Amino acid sequence: MNNLIILPVIIPIITGMVLVIFRNNIWLHRFLSLLATVLIGIVSVLLLEQIRTKGIQILCLGGWEAPFGITLVADMLAVLLVLVTAIVTFCCLCYAFSSIGAERERHYFYSFCLFLIAGVNGAFLTGDIFNMFVCFEVMLVASYVLISLGGSRIQLRESAKYILINMISSFLFLVAIAFLYSMTGTLNMADLSVRVAEAGQGGLMTAVSLLFLFVFSLKAGLFLFFWLPGSYSVPPTAIAAIFAALLTKVGIYAIIRLFSLVFYHDPGVTHLFIGILAAASMVLGAMGAVAYWDIKRIITYTVVVGVGFVLAGFASFSLVGIRGSVYYLIHDMVVKALIFLIGGTVIHLTGTGKLREMSGLIRMYPKLGWMFFIAALSVSGIPPLSGFIGKIFITEGTFQSGYYWLGGIGLITSLMVLYSVMKIFMNVFWGYTNLTEDMQKGTTRGLLLPMAILTLLTIALGLGTEGIHEYVDFAVEGLMNPNLYIDAVLGFKGQ
Template sequence: MNNLLILPIIIPLITGMVMVIIRRRIFAQRLLGILAIAGTGAVSAVLMSQITASGIQVLHLGGWEAPFGVSMAADMFSALLLLTASIVSLFCFIYAFRSIGREREKNFFYPLFLFLLTGVNGSFITGDIFNLFVCFEVMLISSYVLISIGGTRIQLRESIKYVLVNLTSSLLFLVAISYLYATLGTLNYAHLSVRVAEAGQDGLLTAISLLFLIVFSLKAGLLLFFWLPGSYSAPPTAIAAIFAALLTKVGIYSIIRMFTLVFYHDPDTHLIIGIMAALTMVLGAIGAVAYWDIKKILTYNVIVGVGFILAGLASNTSEGLTGAVYYLIHDIIIKALLFLIGGTVIAITGTAKLKDISGLIRTYPYLGWMFFVAAMSLAGIPPLSGFIGKLYITEGTFEAGYFWLGAIGLLTSLMVLYSVMKIFMNGFWGESYLDEEQEIEKKKTKGLLFPIAVLTALTIALGLGAEGIYAFTELAVESLTNPSLYIEAVLGKS
């Protein structure tokens, strides 16, 4: 039993509640937020060390053993995502100090940010599918307010769509949970895995698995992404960055967890995931290439990333899953980085339209070259972090005989490269057009470069230090490919 497991939920939750009480003390909220997120990251690092030394960590709340009580479980996959989420959240939080605006700060922005992180962390470590639903709702309720906070016209329009889609998916989630419990009599992940293996994944269970796939696809933006481009373009930069980095990733995590631990018996479900991933990559890449708006280009690249990660899962091979885990970590960092850079460019120029911008690299050389590094990493250019994940995912799809899926991944990678280089060549290259008023504005954006620089350094380190990180991803993949490790840790050896 490991009591540390509850801390990634308790720390941001309690801190957020304290922030609500001191809503007008902005400096205190900032300081508490930094300490809470850094503390959560430290706990995640300790959990990774414990998992490396002694295996999957489990906590049965109230002393009730699984499957009767509420269980929290962290394997290396969960712990890696906890740590990555904490790091990215910290720098998005710091970026908000100079960008979010005093009015939003007074209207509970910081506690809502912490409540969002509470839901994300809970989703990664819960061992029970109903508690996954609860954590989703904590995350989504916070995001409903964050997407609309400020009350601009575009925010209110997109928030209506965002809320309606997520309410629909939450209803379907409850229906899927009801059918699953009626069929198997349990909701604990490990116990579900045992029951499905005993019963055999027949037509009814396959239908239930596809219902869960629809639910999580709505959350992740896998094929059912019609709501995503507008919703992620509407809020301020710090909010859009954390949405792009984490919200879709919780959906991806849920799909990977369910289809490696519970519903892994029917190969047809993995083929369906592969087809959905391919269509997602193609449609997302077409959107990224077609638009000349910075926000839209970046949001469509979020969609492409979702498809690419789940192509690794669809291959159902060790190489594919290794690539999916590694690329998932990379994608959390790189999407936050790109959204922060894109938002900074918009703050400088006052527009998201590429055709109205040029020559920024002359005045902002550091920003320009950091965007170039991020663009190369996103496209999978070696030796940056995107290359390693794409290499393993492509190998996995080829090994599984899904040559069409690997080829689509490579083709859409070229389209992604074109889309981000379009931003670089049109926005940063060429003659500078900044006037004196915009030169003054430059002084107001200096505090925004620090979190961008740190995340840029991280994506470089993730690529150059791939050998050191591989040991952790190997442990993560071991638990994903061998469900018995998770089952024995949670239920005990029979």
């Protein structure tokens, strides 16, 4: 029992609700929302240390013991993701201070951001499949509001589709939970793992697992990403960055959790299928990134490639591949937030997203230009930045498992991503400056700091891989060995 685990969920909820009361005090909103993310960060660092020394921590809510009540489980992967979530949200909130506009701030932007974070953290930490559904819904309802906040024409148009897609996938999530409950009679994930192992993962169980895969693919943008480029390019930059960094990653986390803990008995079907979907989303995402000449479209398609890459490593289901997935997942959260913030800043400065209408920005904004350069190299996995270590392990993992085609597609799409981000860099930052002082639509005042933090983080993650190596290995050990999780949750009863 460890009461720290609940804090990443209730800190943002309580802060968000307090902020609703003080509607007109914007400075209080800014201060308290930053404070909440800092507190979550501190709590997750404390939890990381406890997990490293004492193993997986659990909390039975309301004192109801494991298979009966709702259990929160803090294992290494979940807490690492909570920590990165806190850092990314901190930077996106800082960026929002000087970019989101007073109108949105007064209409509870910070509250909804915090509710979103509560849902994300809850989905990471929960050990109960139905509770995961509830946390998804908390996150999604907050995201529905954030995507339509402001009510411009294009936002309203895209949010209707976004809500419809997510409602349908939520219904299918419930259907999958209902089938799973009727077959196993439990909702606790550790208990599910035990019972599926006892009963054997037959054809029916595999069918249910594929239904889960369908639901989470829709949320993660794995192959079923047709809704993603539209929805992620309409909200303001700070919100789009939070979405790109966090929302798809929750879907990825759910796939990794379920298919490493519960449905791991038939990797020839389920994991191969994940691999095929990952390959398809890498190829299609990279084609989208290469084809478009609009900065927002290109970077939304790189999100799809990132999703494919993480799950390609997971699909190999080898120690090295999953280690690569964990590294790449952390890297992807940081760098996608960074590249969305930079892309949004470029649009903010020039007033257009079209590459052919921009040129020579680096003369006026050298810092922005070089940060984009670093981010672009990191996205495509150039050493010594953070993307490299994940890519090399993922490729090694796919080769080890014999999925040569998957590793090969990953490498080719990396090149395509490199081409598409370099296309942005050369068109936007190089060339003659056609932007004069009076033509620019905004300033970078107050916007550079959060981007600088994220840039430093991606460099640090690349150079200091050795530093987080121990934590990542711990997380991978937990994923490869479900018994650790089961023993922590069910105690001696599980054996």
